[in-house]
Amino acid sequence: MNQLVINLQEKRVNGAILSDGILQEFFTEENEFLSGNIYVGRIEKIITGLNAAFVDIGESKNAFLKLSDLSRQYLKQILGTEALKEGMKVLVQVKHDAIGSKGPQVTGKISLAGRFLVYFPLSRAKGVSKKVFDQKERERLKKLTKNLAKNEGIVVRTAAEFVPEEIIVEEFEELKREWAEILKDFKRARKSKLLRSEPTVADYIIRERLNKQIDEIYVNDELIYEKVKEACKGIPKKPLVNLIKEDLFDKLGIYNQLGQMQERTVDLPSGGYIALDSTEALTVFDVNSASFVAEKSHAELAYKINVEAAHEIARQLRLRNIGGIIIIDFIDMPSKDYYDRLMKELQNVVKGDSAHIELVGFTKLGLFEMTRKRKSPSIDQIMFTSCPVCKGTGKVISPLVIVKRVVNELSKIEDINQYSTVKVSLHQRLSGYVDKIKQSLSESIVKKVSFSFDSPNPGDFNLILSKKTS
Known part of the structure; x- marks a missing residue:
């Protein structure tokens, strides 16, 4: 069953499409789009x-x-x-x-x-x-x-x-x-x-997503409810329209599913998983079997996981509004017949996508190449911002590198006795490396230095020196 949800909360409209309770698409008023204006x-x-x-x-x-x-x-x-x-x-x-x-x-x-x-x-x-x-x-x-x-x-x-x-x-x-x-x-x-200008989010959802595929509609605002009822008069298949005056995203478990969009990996029903990484123009999906070994042959095992991955990737493309070039690294399969069957499966699963999709096919390296056209930013760009520490790379400096830098800075102090306090502020994750730092320093420095673990940055440290007052 396909459900369309239009949720007004704190004067902002968000929308969603569910299929048997699983979130397929998400619409938000968080950012204003210019596309179509x-x-x-x-x-x-x-x-x-x-x-x-x-x-x-x-x-x-x-x-x-x-x-x-x-x-x-x-x-x-x-x-x-x-x-x-x-x-x-x-x-x-x-x-x-x-x-x-x-x-x-x-x-x-x-x-x-x-x-x-x-x-x-x-x-x-x-x-x-x-x-x-x-x-x-x-x-x-x-x-x-x-x-x-x-x-x-x-x-x-x-x-x-x-x-x-x-x-x-x-x-x-x-x-x-x-x-x-x-x-x-x-x-x-x-x-x-x-x-x-393009219509409001509520009007856009009604215009673009209210169709014969929708079986049931949930709204929590009377004005939107009347708009939906009016729009339903123009379509042959009349969905059931429900007016429920409460937070529908909470009631239908949509907030929990949106929270999962932060994850880099998505689990598959069989026990495998897909991992995704994106740049501005390219998104890569890596399909992994993890611990799943239920099938008798490797070929059937790989094909089963790949089919599950194809369905989940098609969902993630719609849900996250991913566009540009898309590369999928499926699990290797032994014969062309399996790849042909997988190609047909992909053709079927992308049919429900409103965005234009071109399936290019498998490259010589066995990677699947496709493109998806979008007119607005992805949900990742709307809902999330780059980490101020790693600047969006997903990486921070190794603890061992930080240890070396701390030792170097402390060793540069010519006369440590001129200071009343010498304090090194580290991130909590470096608490286990204090002994290693002390072992690399002279005894005179070790006696003078104190360590705290209140730095917010796991990839840096602060050295605080206070001179003696005469």
């Missing part, structure tokens, strides 16, 4: 070598615009010229949020997303979601797109499957009216500013 911008600088420009959109960082994203129709209809100049006013939409030191990426390929349609006012492209598998329904929706949009682009979303035509037409007309208002505001604007 439409702005009036100013071209600050054109970089000819990159065929790109930096655009001031009124946010903290300038946005990056590929000039190839400005079609002839855009230049003619929006700018009225093909000669781009610095200082020129442009209409842009955020394609990717700022990540790390990079500013947001914007585009002139404007799109307005509704629940059932995506409207492209500056394009003529038409299509139906690949996830609509019923051929008769695909034909109905294709015919509808031709009748609706003559000189504009329109893509029918998966949520439109079996939805009555009049509801889809109504949304299309609404998106057209919205575009007319955006154009009017753009022409009047004199400075960089936001013209259209």
Whole structure:
């Protein structure tokens, strides 16, 4: 059973999708995303070598615009010229949020997303979601797109499957009216500013995740409850909607599952586990069998753990919103047949992911390569920050190195008797190394030095010297 949860707590909305009680996706209002927002911008600088420009959109960082994203129709209809100049006013939409030191990426390929349609006012492209598998329904929706949009682009979303035509037409007309208002505001604007923002987290969840896969919905706010009930009228399969006025994340055990997202390793049902490490553009999953030896043959054992890992990795990608290049080091298997079966399993488990995924396949080294496209920062970037001690490396200096440094610093003191106190402040983890430090020092220094274990940094120490007063 798939459950959609929208939880209002302390005036902030968080959302989650559960499958049989297991957390699959998480949505948060902790950070504001720019992705999808439409702005009036100013071209600050054109970089000819990159065929790109930096655009001031009124946010903290300038946005990056590929000039190839400005079609002839855009230049003619929006700018009225093909000669781009610095200082020129442009209409842009955020394609990717700022990540790390990079500013947001914007585009002139404007799109307005509704629940059932995506409207492209500056394009003529038409299509139906690949996830609509019923051929008769695909034909109905294709015919509808031709009748609706003559000189504009329109893509029918998966949520439109079996939805009555009049509801889809109504949304299309609404998106057209919205575009007319955006154009009017753009022409009047004199400075960089936001013209259209993406909906609130609650509205986004209803628009993007309320579909035929959802069996039950939990909300704890009456206003959101009414929005959900209204949205359910437009879908063929009506989920059960529950209004429970308490902290739903606590009631359904979601907080506990979110806490597990701090862990680098994730256990598998059979006893194996996966370990993951991420950089800004690359995430690596390492699959391990641990102590699991239940199967009779090594091949079946490896295949079973790999299948479990494939399911868990697909879940972790959605849950943590991991994007970019993804490398998976599965357990080695003896024949191509096993790898082919595993590839099919991977194709199945990523079908439910709303992000675009490309499965590249196994490399010559036996590593599986894939990509996942995301428009916003990962949950790790939103919920966690780098450790102020290790600076995000996950490493601190070895205790033995600290011992050597302490000995060196104490040995440099020319006349230790000039000080009334000589104190070394260490981290608690170094308490067992005091004898080793004393053994490396002269007796005169050892008699004078005292040690405390109140330093907050396990990779450093403080030497405190107090001179005698005359």
